[in-house]
Amino acid sequence: EVQLVQSGAEVKKPGESLKISCKGSGYSFTTYWIGWVRQMPGKGLEWMGIIYPGDSDTRYSPSFQGQVTISADKSISTAYLQWTSLKASDSAKYYCVRPLRSGYSYGHDAFHIWGQGTMVTVSS
Amino acid sequence: QSVLTQPPSVSGAPGQRVTISCTGSSSNIGAGYDVHWYQQLPGTAPKLLIYGNSNRPSGVPDRFSGSKSGTSASLAITGLQAEDEADYYCQSYDSSLSGPVFGTGTKVTVL
Numbered sequence: 330e331v332q333l334v335q336s337g338a339e340v341k342k343p344g345e346s347l348k349i350s351c352k353g354s355g356y357s358f359t360t361y362w363i364g365w366v367r368q369m370p371g372k373g374l375e376w377m378g379i380i381y382p383g384d385s386d387t388r389y390s391p392s393f394q395g396q397v398t399i400s401a402d403k404s405i406s407t408a409y410l411q412w413t414s415l416k417a418s419d420s421a422k423y424y425c426v427r428p429l430r431s432g433y434s435y436g437h438d439a440f441h442i443w444g445q446g447t448m449v450t451v452s453s
Numbered sequence: 454q455s456v457l458t459q460p461p462s463v464s465g466a467p468g469q470r471v472t473i474s475c476t477g478s479s480s481n482i483g484a485g486y487d488v489h490w491y492q493q494l495p496g497t498a499p500k501l502l503i504y505g506n507s508n509r510p511s512g513v514p515d516r517f518s519g520s521k522s523g524t525s526a527s528l529a530i531t532g533l534q535a536e537d538e539a540d541y542y543c544q545s546y547d548s549s550l551s552g553p554v555f556g557t558g559t560k561v562t563v564l
Binding site: 364366374375376378379388424437438443444445 | 455486487489491498499500501504505510542544546550551552553554555556557558
């Protein structure tokens with residue numbers, strides 16, 4: 330079964346750092362882009378960025394460039410989303426996503442596989 | 454702020470047909486990029502409903518259909534059922550942003 334399994338919920342204070350993970354299984358991890366999507370409480374979906382684990386090619390939404398870092402460790406089929414200094418406005422649910430097909434240019438294909446989401450709460 | 458605009462809500466009685474519009478521009482839908490649709494049931498991750506404008510992944514009922522014309526796309530749900538009550542999002546690629554963009558989302562209520 331193809332799936333993405335994300336790390337558990339996090340509660341952090343403003344200014345703290347955080348790295349959440351997304352482990353892929355059931356498919357060739359290095360041949361599909363993996364993206365991250367933010368959903369703030371009661372709000373819609375926002376694309377944050379995407380990485381190709383095969384060569385670590387990474388692209389960011391202009392809204393998130395410089396705010397987060399996306400990385401991947403292909404040896405353990407895991408992608409990461411990282412913050413160095415969290416803000417209260419980073420409180421949201423974060424989903425990792427995999428496109429339907431390999432070989433498509435990033436961002437053009439539908440996101441077929443979704444992780445279960447990681448809830449991040451930032452509060453003093 | 455999303456570049457794809459959807460109506461905040463639509464509603465219909467069981468068995469009826471409802472449509473959800475997704476309005477874009479010349480840098481996304483109007484440029485010929487594919488439109489995809491997702492269903493998000495309360496408290497769950499989104500699920501792919503339609504890809505490539507009008508294709509259904511395996512397991513998605515044929516009550517759901519998609520179409521695209523010009524700078525807009527639509528999702529139709531026929532034979533509306535109580536289990537269809539959810540949030541629906543469109544998605545396309547935007548050349549100005551150099552990445553995928555989601556619609557503002559539409560809440561479907563079954564009366």
